[in-house]
């Protein structure tokens with residue numbers, strides 16, 4: 001069992017948890033992920049590692065309620081435990097493997113969308129600790145949904161906050177914020193974008209135009225996370241890649257986002273049904289538009 | 293009673309079982325087992341034993357059953373096999389022990405597999421476990437993977453007194469026995485979990501949720517965690533796809549994904565969270581055990597199922613019993629055909645497949661006649677789900693993170709057949725990780741050989757240096 005040592009609600013439907021998993025904490029690096037399973041009947045849910053404490057042996061995860069399983073996860077309290085917690089999975093962020101001196105010569109930008117802010121944080125923190133400067137654009141639908149703003153401000157060189165509805169910071173998406181910075185003459189030569197697939201897609205369309213190499217972190221449907229099932233396969237360039245072992249980070253200009261977005265919706269109705277059943281019990285008999 | 297005929301085994305009716313996940317074969321009862329055992333000629337120079345990769349003393353346990361000494365029969369098998377209830381159910385007996393049985397020359401061979409299963413089930417239902425190990429010797433060995441190879445190697449080493457820890461990537465032990473082979477062929481709780489418990493009862497520790505090469509490497513296990521030797525039994529889990537257009541469409545799955553969702557994650561049971569898209573009309577591409585399992589699973593989930601296989605019936609690599617059961621359950625076999633494209637609708641979902649007819653040409657390197665396309669014979673079939681069951685290859689996670697471990701061009705770990713030794717000192721390997729996808733019993737045979745190899749190696753390093 002893997003006990004939850006801390007639980008915090010960061011925003012509406014967004015939660016942070018520290019989980020004791022010494023084997024994972026010992027060797028994990030920014031960019032990697034874990035798979036958690038609540039109990040016997042639970043799904044295997046992949047989540048990016050948001051922070052780690054090697055001495056305490058804990059891993060920080062942040063998740064948003066998007067379906068029945070994450071809803072159930074949000075119900076766990078401090079002191080409860082996950083039955084399974086496996087990792088670190090996937091490859092570490094490629095920044096981690098670059099020479100610090102080389103990184104210092106680059107103008108690096110992170111664009112974080114929604115709950116994607118959480119996995120961006122450890123990378124920015126890692127660069128900060130290694131004396132490398134980087135800017136961060138943080139986007140959310142509205143002010144209430146912004147997370148980890150203060151923590152990010154401590155480690156980012158410049159932090160730009162954007163909200164879709166303009167309730168805080170720049171009025172518009174993270175992509176629009178980048179365009180504005182570019183128009184003001186600010187230049188970057190490396191970009192990392194993490195967030196919903198649709199957001200990463202639009203960031204990549206822009207950065208391709210602007211000629212900024214861009215890394216994205218893909219979060220397709222997964223089952224095992226070890227390369228065994230192929231559920232997580234993506235087209236990158238003309239090659240089929242398994243996000244769980246070849247990724248999760250890929251060259252964003254080569255990823256086929258339209259197909260990835262479709263594949264992500266594969267179980268939508270099944271999940272929607274499970275969610276409604278959880279909320280409404282057996283009283284739900286269709287007609288809501290979520291059921292086929 | 294005709295001694296040339298085997299005692300028939302009771303099974304669930306095909307039409308009943310095609311709608312449930314309960315075990316198909318019900319096995320022998322005591323009287324039936326004794327009657328079948330009496331057919332054994334008790335050959336002096338028993339050929340059946342030579343056909344068994346773990347050399348079970350078959351004439352001995354069969355005559356013990358005949359004499360109604362069921363517990364002794366179980367202990368006889370246990371001395372050679374850690375997983376008798378599993379092997380009795382999934383071994384390809386027709387090409388091993390039973391294939392060599394003298395009775396089989398004129399009539400049916402003795403049903404050795406069903407008798408093995410009987411002895412194991414009899415013992416389990418009475419809580420009888422294998423004989424306990426000798427004293428511990430304090431030497432630590434790590435085993436990677438809890439499939440048949442790993443469990444066998446760990447069990448044998450524990451019996452020799454070693455302090456063994458199995459590291460398993462998934463959340464449950466058993467390898468393919470848990471995630472691949474379906475419930476209706478191999479009950480998970482009743483049979484697999486019970487056999488895993490028996491291995492634990494020998495003192496073996498099992499740490500689940502540890503992916504070697506990710507959570508920790510073999511080098512670290514040996515240098516930092518005090519393991520003096522390592523056995524790699526990580527299987528061949530990497531699924532292959534055909535590389536044809538449309539394969540990324542929604543509704544195309546690897547057999548591994550389809551089976552894992554259903555078996556390991558229990559998608560077929562009410563109350564489990566993992567979803568499965570069962571499909572209404574399903575095409576399964578391939579002809580092995582995995583294809584049969586995927587097809588029969590889809591059938592039970594309510595689909596009409598076609599197996600599309602590029603050779604003819606004679607070349608189907610699946611166990612004879614599985615093909616027979618699949619047909620009885622109403623699975624349709626589209627033989628000598630091969631998909632060339634998955635057809636996709638405007639939403640990106642599967643709507644069918646373009647299929648070409650094949651004919652058999654010259655034998656290829658596997659000795660089977662190789663299929664060749666019949667020009668101009670392409671046609672379309674409708675389907676909403678395609679399950680690719682084209683075989684698997686070993687996962688490179690371990691080989692790519694272990695220094696000095698050689699692999700061949702098929703990504704298989706190079707290891708000696710005799711004792712499992714690899715190119716790296718102290719590291720042994722066996723099972724599908726070495727051979728590529730094969731069988732449960734061959735993996736067990738390799739695990740057994742490696743246990744002896746590790747014992748010799750550790751004895752030599754202790755006295756040698």
Ligand SMILES: Cc1cc2nc3c(=O)[nH]c(=O)nc-3n(C[C@H](O)[C@H](O)[C@H](O)COP(=O)(O)OP(=O)(O)OC[C@H]3O[C@@H](n4cnc5c(N)ncnc54)[C@H](O)[C@@H]3O)c2cc1C
Pocket residue numbers: 382383384436437438439440441442459460461462466467468469472473474502503504505525526527528529551581582585611687689690722723724725729730731732733735
């Ligand atoms: C659907 C299906 C049906 C089959 N039917 C039959 C049959 O009827 N009869 C028969 O004889 N054979 C059958 N086979 C083949 C048989 O199951 C395999 O040959 C056998 O299980 C191989 O055993 P193994 O121990 O080498 O590997 P596996 O059973 O594959 O076990 C390997 C284990 O290692 C774990 N692992 C992998 N990588 C790592 C890592 N890096 N760290 C930690 N753990 C790791 C895996 O999670 C897995 O649990 C079937 C296979 C499938 C898929």
Ligand code: FES
Pocket residue numbers: 221222223224225226227228229230231232233242243244245
């Ligand atoms: S999640 Fe199964 S292969 Fe990636």
